[in-house]
Amino acid sequence: MSTPQDIAPTPWQEQDRVRAVQKRTVRILSAAQIVGGVGVGVSVSVGPLLAESVAQSETYAGLARTATTAGAALVGIPLALLAQRRGRRTSLGAGWLVAAAGGGLLIASAVSRSIPLLIVGMLLFGVGSATNQQSRYAAADLAAPHRRAHALSIVLWSTTIGSVIGPNLADPGAAVASALHLPRLAGAFVLATVCTAAASALLWGLMRPDPLTLSRRYQDADAPVDKDTGIPAAQDETGGQKKKDRQNGTVRAGLRHLRRTPQAAFAFVTIVVAHTVMAAVMTMTPVDMSDHGHGLTVVGVTISGHLLGMYAFSPLVGRLSDRIGHMPTIVAGQTVFLVSAALSGMGHGSVGMMMAGLFLLGLGWSFSLVAGSAMLSETTPLALLPGVQGTTDTAMNVVAAVGAGLAGPLMGWAGFGALNAVAAVLVLPVLAFWAVLVRAR
Template sequence: MAHAPADIAAIQRRTLVVLIVTQVIGAVGVGVAPSIGILLAGEVTDSEAWAGLARTASTLGAALFGLPLGALAARRGRRLALSIGWWVGALGAAVLVLAAQLDAVVPLFVGLLLIGAGSAVALQSRFAATDLAEPRHKARALGLVVWVGTLGSVLGPNLGAPGELVGAATGLTVFASAFLIAAICLALAGTLVFLLLRPDPMLVSDELMAAAREMADDAAVRPAASASDAEPAADLAPGAPGVVDRPLPPRRKGAIRRLVAEVRTNPGARAAVVAILVGQVIMVAIMTMTPVHIVHHGGSINLVGITISLHVVGMFALAPVVGMMTDRYGHGPTMAIGVVVLLASLVIGAVRPDDMGWIVVSLVLLGLGWSFVNVTGSALFSVAVSSETRAASQGGVDALANLFGASAAFAAGPLLAATSFATLSLLTIAVLAPLVVIVVRLVRVPVVVR
């Protein structure tokens, strides 16, 4: 089916509206895991070791679901992949209702793993925003979807208050009530995507690319055919001299193997992956341990909540601005700003670890630096990777980012216990080194967006 440019613009606008609405609703449900989920883990397990493992379960779940959801999008389109991801997250939240009500350890871990699918979908939604965006507006569209997640990320940790009202009406505990609200939000997000994300932006994008290849092939075949009009049609078989074979549509099977090969040979894709992974490791390692550090230095729970809320604002509030800067000034210069901001955050943590005011500033800068690096790296990846591996590779990158983030969170605890917050900050400065090299190369040899 042919699509006029005006039709494509209308489909893109509709896609962004659906993604924005569902991102806000779904993020409310996902936002419960790193806040109320952590408190629930401590209450149910009654063991710091088991609670620490439970805290990484949702991140591990996001890593586990990122790859199959990306592969599903590659085969069947964004609509089915995103809706199933939100619904799996809703199932996880429902299981956590049971875990909270019964103080059950096994449902706790199962529920946290499943709710991680919601995190994976929230990440993949930003890539869905770029499927039909104009090349010069891809980063802006991606940043917009990242930005609207701020509302859900701020509301999710505060579901305890409405949870008390639900608990009074249903007899559920506060934690169980909060996860019941989360389950409803996640299920609603999946239903809205399934009903409204039509036509599917990825399938339309595939149709456009197939049409472009067909036109290019026709242009290549036409001169050869006109020069041999007198020859029998039987001689014009595929592979015959003077005839250009028309390639088959790109196959989705083996996309992960092609992704590995592409990252190995594609400098733009490789730079994007390094940026996303390094930013995630640094952000998660410091963000996870900052509440522990604040409490150990006599800080209140309210201070912890304010600090994390300001950190989340730093992560998402300027995402559309970062996207517009990326579109206008390029990936290298914009990512360089992120590196400088991350470095400033880590230096503050290393030099002023005992000053809680500076720690708050450090965490705000940490979120802002992550925003610059992640939005720019994600936008770079969306334009650098080939269309044949696009959806599966996007899921793979998100899976790797969550896996690296979970590993960083798991390792940061023992490091903080064995050393200090200042030492942890210094160690993460060393992690910045590969990103500095990437930024220098991007500034010298920019990736051209066509």
């Protein structure tokens, strides 16, 4: 299979104006990721505490995480279909706005002690996670093939800032709550609501022209060109997309494409497996470390190292993927996963081995998600792209939620080492799929 450097960009992708719009788009997406990601990060640490406080039950602490994950899974495809019809600006802007509405409901639930408001608020707030994830695809819409993974990885890297700041907003939020005469935990969600609303405003106000609709205009060879701007004129409200293309951009058509295109299916499987492996092992690592007597500080440092592996090196991973090819980068990621499973599984309570294993778990996820997402964009026709991307993210969230849910009983029955062994086994189908594709070349 050719590397991205071997794929010649179409002439419009190298136009100065398109490259300028692409750079601006990546900057705006990154800014929205930082601001919105801070809001999403609140739900990780403060969400369960708020749920427990409202419901006066520890059971609801777990329900908060489940509802947020369910919200992200439920809207993956609807957000993609909205992008298909109205463009990325509308889809992502609306996603962050819905998350802000969810934050408002969570504030109301804290004041009224309403469990229904709590659950609905968590579901809506989960839309922010789905929006956060789908933003990476928007960075690739106008990118030339040899820069696609790097553009995507820059937006993914921006998530690092939000993931670090967001979980630490409990104390600043308490000060806000005191000033507004709200329950203590509601203050963090006041900040989260402001952040997600600001992310929506950034995208609605500044991401013009829309990267997806602009790429459609350029790919329509018959579109008339505006003499003043040099941009092919839009033929309808979708940015020049023909009615037949809109009909082809359905979930069913996307699934047919995945069945018929081995490279796209490989990218799909890579993303889903990587997210499942990461979620299952990461979820139970703090429990195992606690069982071995390690305190919250050590656990926190270990999780921070894991997040560092997930996001901090993604620009380097993107450049590597653009240089050597997406498939070799994916295979490298699976190798990292196997080393991670070996270190964590045989750590037996060793802090050093656990830290190294969880860091590599995040790094393997970064290799797989960056290269897999770029490969999915590269191997999918533009008319099908949003639907295929939304289907992939929905599957990623649903399967990972199931994997994380099963990880607890598995560890309780057979131990943390067995959980990592199962994680290593899950990687093998990706490597087998790769071997089949290489053999078929």
